[in-house]
Amino acid sequence: MTARPGTRDGFxxxxxxxxxxxxxxxPVNSTVIAVALVPIGVAFGAPASATAWLISALYLATAVGQPVAGRLIDTYGPRPVFLPATALVGLAGVLGTLAPNLGWLIAARVVLGFGTCAGYPAAMRLIRDESDRTGRDSPASVLTVLAISTQTISVIGPALGGLLIGVGGWRTTFALNIPIALVAFVLGARRFPGAPKPAAKGSFDLDLPGMALFAGSLVAVLLFLMHPGAGDRYLAVIAVAGAAGFAVRELTCAHPFIDLRLLGRNGPLLRTYGRALLAYVIAYSFLYGYTQWLEHGRGLSAAEAGLATLPLFATGILVSLISGRREQVRGKLVVAALGQLAGCALLLTLDSSAAVWLLVVVALVAGIPQGLNSLALQNSVYHQANPADIGASAGLLRTFGYLGAIVSSALQGAFYGPAAETGGLHDLALLLLGIGVVFLAVTAFDRSLSQRTTPPGKDETRA
Structure with a gap:
């Protein structure tokens, strides 16, 4: 295979x-909304437990949609899925900007969630396709750029959200989606490979029943996590029944949505998904729970809270830049685990009169695992997943990350109630410390992280 003109390494x-x-x-919609939750609650007279649905709605939609979009991308190629999905993002921006009530806003966030599903799986699919085209692994710098770009937008997200709210109110945080979706659509239309991806025999037999069972059981699980009361136990029953039906379907289907046999033999990849779940429970608790406390418990404005979180994301970028060219993940994950524990412990020292320098220290420490986990988990999936399934595998990584976000949101609703006060923050921090200990244990004792994994079926293509 030959490199295209002007590409030094073939990519x-x-x-x-x-x-x-x-x-x-x-990520831009994850971080911009963080400083808008309180103003939206004030505008509609809604408590923190109600505005938390703005977080949950996005991640509920994306948790279901990411692996579905990834499978469609693996089958048809990135372009036919990416372009209509990006158009949905722009539509969601219009719906949110015109929203007359909180329910309308939540619906806009659902549309936004489905619209953002295709971006990350499409990127991972194209990186893998470029590797196939050039006959060599895509350079580590490309995966690093992908990881750093999402962190960079996270850096400017809270500050940008605070600035937009100061200039035009919270509606501007939804209107922002209109121009950025337009840019993404134009770039995708002009530069993504235009020819449809050749389909292998049988690949057009999409497992629609499997997708439906997966989506239904996952929605039931996430709704139960949001409201785990006695009156909602039927959701757990639905989730179990749906999961059982999904397993039977995938084990007997000729062209399954998710090949459970192949995935079950890939222990390293399964453990990576588990680590992603744990890591993002902690990460999103800092992103949303800590940010809300800065406004409620510490009394900062939305703009000030956005600025106070800047060191978290800036540290994440710096850490990714320093460690990005090294593909080894074990050391990164161990250091990230220790950083998570230190950050959670620091939350226990905060109160309503906490000094500004202490807020900066908390953000700096929390930024270390932010940068290391994002890059290490992404690199793990890239090397552990079957290349033919990289889109769906990348989508599942995001699904477990969003499941972590939903768990985090549920925890915040349970510990905060009407407002994010200091007592609730401390209770949340204690639970996060326990989660951090589990993350450290499942990382330190995983020997597969010391070597590059060759996934089962690595040389297989989808029949």
Missing amino acids: DRKLLAPLVSGAVLN
């Missing part, structure tokens, strides 16, 4: 702009 650098533009659609 087509013209793909970087559309890759990044699609991958950042979800």
Whole structure:
């Protein structure tokens, strides 16, 4: 295979702009909304437990949609899925900007969640396709750019959200989606490979029943986690029944949505998904729970809270830049685990009169695992997943991350109630310390992290 003109290592650098533009659609909406929750609650007279649905709605939709979008991308190629999904992002921006009530806003966030599903799986699929085209692994710098770009948009997200709210109110945080979706759409239309991906025999037999069972059981699980009361136990029953039906379907289907046999033999990849769940419970608790406390418990404005979180994301970027060219993940994950424990412990020292320098220290420490986990988990999936299934595997990584976000949101609703006060923050921090200990244990004793894993079926293609 030959490299395209002007590409020193064979990778087509013209793909970087559309890759990044699609991958950042979800994180920008994750971080911008963080400082808008309190103003939205004030505008509609809603408590923190109600505005938490703005977080949950996005991640509920994306948790279901990411692996589905990834499978469609593996089958049809990135372009036919990426472009309509990006158009949905722009539509969600319009719906949110015109929203007359909180329910309307939640619906806009659901549409936004489905719209942002295609960006990350499309990026991972294109990186893998470039590796196949050139006959060599895509350079580590490309995966690093992908990871850093999502963190960079996270850096400017809270500050940008605070600035937009100060200038035009919280509605501007939804209107922001209109121009950025337009940019992503144009870049994808101009630079993504235009020819449809050749389909292998039987690949058009999409496992729609499997997708439906997966989505139904996952929605039931996430809704139960949001409201785990006695009156909602029927959701747990639905989730178990749906999961059982999904397992039977996938084990007997000729072309399954998720090949459970192959996935079950890939222990390293399964453990990576488990680590992602734990890591993102902690990460999103800092992103949302800590940010809400800064406004309620510490009394900062939305703009000030956004600025106070800047060191968290800036540290994450710096850490990714320093460690990005090294593909080894074990050391990164161990250091990230220790950083998580230190950050959670620091939360226990905060109160309503906490000094500004202490707030900066908390953000700096929390930024270390932010940078290391994002890069290490992404690199793990890239090397552990079957290349033919990289889109769906990348989507599942995001699904477990979003499941972590939902768990985090549920915990915040349980510990905070009407407002994010200091007592609730301390209770949340104690639980996060326990989760951090589990993350450290499942990382320190995983020997597969010391070597590059060859996944079962690595040389297989989807029949």
